Amino acid sequence: MEIEETALPGIGLRHEFTTRGRRRVGVVAHHKGRRELVIYDADDPDAVAESLMLTAEEGDVLSELLGAPHIVEKLANLNKMFAGLVGERIRISSDSPYTGRLLGETQARTRTGASIVAVVRDQEVLASPRPDFRFAAEDVVVVVGTPENTAAVAELFRTG
Secondary structure (H helix, E strand, C coil): CEEEEEEEEEEEEEEEEECCCCCEEEEEEEECEEEEEEEEECCCCEEEEEEEECCCHHHHHHHHHHHHHHHHHHHHHHHHCCCCCEEEEECCCCCCCCCCEEHHHHHHHHHHHCEEEEEEEEEEEEECCCCCCCCCCEEEEEEECCCHHHHHHHHHHHHH
């Protein structure tokens, strides 16, 4: 089954698919954590027939009802494939040498071997930040690598 992903600037991310019954269904993941379930009109796949706004908690419940155990099983298989890799969250303190500086200046990948894959700022996830991304105090940096690599990135943000 093919899932289409569409970035919605200023809103979030929309995922859509077509059911076997030829109905288009989508989920809009808003930056603030809300989820919107969208069902498109059967006669006009570009027109929305029904839209239901869900809180993050309601989205979690619906996800469980629709098969979260199956998804957990798939994630477990992914974890086996990427054994040895970890994801860490590192909060940037106001006294970090990189507060106010650009991601590219850290040379984190070159210096540590770990990858900075996202930054969380004010509860908004900024995926795949570019080298010209400027860090701010209280940003949470999401790093993927070995335990040693990610620890080296944490040390980098503490001491430079």
